[in-house]
Amino acid sequence: DTEVTQTPKHLVMGMTNKKSLKCEQHMGHRAMYWYKQKAKKPPELMFVYSYEKLSINESVPSRFSPECPNSSLLNLHLHALQPEDSALYLCASSQGSGRSSPNLNYGYTFGSGTRLTVV
Amino acid sequence: EDKVVQSPLSLVVHEGDTVTLNCSYEVTNFRSLLWYKQEKKAPTFLFMLTSSGIEKKSGRLSSILDKKELFSILNITATQTGDSAVYLCAVERLYGNKLVFGAGTILRVKS
Numbered sequence: 524d525t526e527v528t529q530t531p532k533h534l535v536m537g538m539t540n541k542k543s544l545k546c547e548q549h550m551g552h553r554a555m556y557w558y559k560q561k562a563k564k565p566p567e568l569m570f571v572y573s574y575e576k577l578s579i580n581e582s583v584p585s586r587f588s589p590e591c592p593n594s595s596l597l598n599l600h601l602h603a604l605q606p607e608d609s610a611l612y613l614c615a616s617s618q619g620s621g622r623s624s625p626n627l628n629y630g631y632t633f634g635s636g637t638r639l640t641v642v
Numbered sequence: 643e644d645k646v647v648q649s650p651l652s653l654v655v656h657e658g659d660t661v662t663l664n665c666s667y668e669v670t671n672f673r674s675l676l677w678y679k680q681e682k683k684a685p686t687f688l689f690m691l692t693s694s695g696i697e698k699k700s701g702r703l704s705s706i707l708d709k710k711e712l713f714s715i716l717n718i719t720a721t722q723t724g725d726s727a728v729y730l731c732a733v734e735r736l737y738g739n740k741l742v743f744g745a746g747t748i749l750r751v752k753s
């Protein structure tokens with residue numbers, strides 16, 4: 524299995540709703556990431572989990588709350604979002620820090636994303 | 643501050659043309675440079691480059707890294723309409739599991 528699976532593919536939520544985005548990988552990767560991508564812009568890093576511990580939080584507002592229940596799963600809990608939070612949310616995974624594999628022809632693997640619309 | 647700059651920002655070519663996309667970078671503790679193709683959804687991995695001067699090839703696509711001059715190029719030969727996409731360059735740092743993305747090059751191949 525060489526995929527990162529994200530659910531749901533599309534989500535429409537109101538500003539008072541609570542919802543969660545889910546991400547799963549079974550490649551044995553030990554680093555998992557959440558990125559946010561607005562239209563016509565590159566992905567922007569939000570959070571990094573390394574060995575199930577939060578290692579990077581790019582000053583993301585607290586209305587976004589990540590969770591890593593185990594090495595294969597990554598969630599992003601959403602609460603009280605704003606319309607400007609509407610974007611494509613991408614999950615990615617990689618082997619993890621300190622495990623450089625230059626001989627392997629792969630890098631980070633991205634999921635297909637969740638298209639989030641906040642109304 | 644880490645920086646990845648791609649050029650051109652957009653490009654329109656005809657089928658059969660050859661294109662060269664550029665990516666220059668200034669990153670502390672460089673580990674690797676990655677190229678991705680993005681159509682409507684998730685970026686699709688193309689290449690990961692860690693060593694200077696070694697060309698990587700996949701079909702009509704090839705890429706090379708110059709760690710002395712801090713840039714990489716992505717070549718696409720005999721372009722097809724299916725090559726139309728945004729091509730993203732990203733640089734990985736040695737520590738911290740962080741990818742720094744360039745703004746992307748929008749490629750449109752006309753039939």
